[in-house]
Amino acid sequence: MLYNFGARLVNAFLTINGSKAKVYGKENLPKEDEGYIVACTHNGYVDILNLGVSIFPRQIHFMAKKQLFEGKVLGPLISRLNAFPVDRDNPGPSVIKIPRQLIKEGKIVGIFPSGTRSSENSELKQGAITIAQLSKAKIVPAAYIGPRNIKEVFKRQKGYLIYGEPFTVESGKEGREAATEFLEAELNRLTQVLKDMQSK
Secondary structure (H helix, E strand, O other): OHHHHHHHHHHHHHHHHOOOOEEEOHHHOOOOOOOEEEEEOEOOOHHHHHHHHHHOOOOEEEEEEHHHHOOOOHHHHHHHOOEEEEOOOOOOOHHHHHHHHHHHOOOEEEEOOEOOOOHHHHHHHHHHHHHHHHHOOEEEEEEEEOOOOHHHHHOOOOOEEEEOOOEOOOOHHHHHHHHHHHHHHHHHHHHHHHHHHHHO
8 A cells, every 4th residue: 555655665764864753752642443633733744754654554644735636646646645635715514524434434634733823723723623522532732843844854854743642622612612722732832842852
């Protein structure tokens, strides 16, 4: 399968190059047969690679904006690498339906809000919380700092990845709002933990 081949290739490349992320908090990940959401900070595409490698041999199903699927080469490729499209401008039932089904099947759904404050990032965090609430799934906050692109990988920049403790979302609107605030705070806290480690 392309995902398995790609994960092994990326793992070997990042390891040889010295840019494979040092992982903390992996004991926080739910058990092997459980479906859940991982919400990780995002500032490039190398964070996605490191996240996928850290969880392998389990696979992540990535939520990605639909524009990425419009390319004749990139679209089919990322589809085979477990990405599924989301129309962020006109979100329909599939925004919830696809990830809920994946979680029900015991799979991992990856959602990647970036580290900056914006309406899009807020929507992605709220989306992760809504999916977790409706599917009664755990959500695992995660943060990454390190190389963002291939240029920085070739400079042999070190990467760091940390998983926080999983949490569930209480029912109702208040539950969603509280969980969204908690997720934002956790992503900021975990990022700071990594920065403190990096500076030592």
